[in-house]
Amino acid sequence: MARVLLLGSTGFFGRGVAHKLIDAGHQLRVLVRDPMKAAGFKIRGAQVVVGDALNPAALAQSAQGVEHIISLVAVRRNRPQSFLEVNVDGPRIMAEAAKAAGVRSVLLVSAIGARLDPHYKYLTSRWMGEQELAKSGVAGTILRFSAVLAEEGGFVEAFEQQTSFGPVIVIPGSGQARFQPILREDAARCVVEAISKPELLSTIVELGGPEVVTFESMLDWFIQARGIKKPKMKLPTMLLIPGAMAMEAMLSNPIVTPDEINTLQLDNIADGIDSVSARFGWRPTRPSQWAQENWKKKTRVR
């Protein structure tokens, strides 16, 4: 079992990775900004270090004595922290700390679609971050994922917003972009198993679940599970972008940004339908069946 430093453990996906690392018997250290968010790991034996993953000194100190560093630190929006400082400088700072501490490997979680294309600012920042890691010379693996699904957070949170606002459910564009969703449980298992696979070093692996579905299909799973009766309305992106630009300029937390609308029109699929079984030797759960049951609104038990 290994000594692992996890960055981004307090986020939607990182929480799942932290618990999976502990389940697998690894010795976990997390670097967090808010220790209260790490209480669930501390209670299970993780070492909690307080600091910012963008602070080179904090990172250098927390990297001492570990064999692997895993990072799930990223921002989806350019405010309040910028794409450049988090998605681009973050991997560079991590790689420098890894090198100085002599860790065996680093693993960066990224996103399918990462590319150098100024039309897609978020995806460009992820590509630049991957490049920072690659050029650092540190032994590293990059795992890019398609949509990661869980009972709460992530897409569920976005669907909750999308379906609760106004009399109709607005779908930006055609809703026909293809995704290969994977459950957080399975995605976290891939991350944990990847640190013991030296054959993945210096590669970029694109991972997704066992089904290719459209964005609209995933939204339909949510609508059906929650029994929502509102009609759907598809609006061309060119009609939505001006409003999104205005919201982005005026609000600190807009419903949607122009960059998100554009990105949502792109296919988001992995290296083949068997991307997980080909690399890890097991089959991930089918999210279509799982979502019907797990996205129903939970009644509180008193």
Ligand SMILES: NC(=O)c1ccc[n+]([C@@H]2O[C@H](COP(=O)([O-])OP(=O)(O)OC[C@H]3O[C@@H](n4cnc5c(N)ncnc54)[C@H](OP(=O)(O)O)[C@@H]3O)[C@@H](O)[C@H]2O)c1
């Ligand atoms: N969610 C998905 O469907 C999905 C799909 C594909 C790939 N991914 C990838 O998975 C990774 C995690 O995504 P997520 O959905 O879990 O995002 P998230 O919930 O927003 O989590 C982001 C994490 O980064 C941390 N962070 C941000 N800025 C930081 C800073 N300056 N210093 C220290 N920590 C900082 C956050 O810490 P705080 O708690 O302190 O804010 C949080 O732990 C990303 O690389 C993302 O691209 C996610």
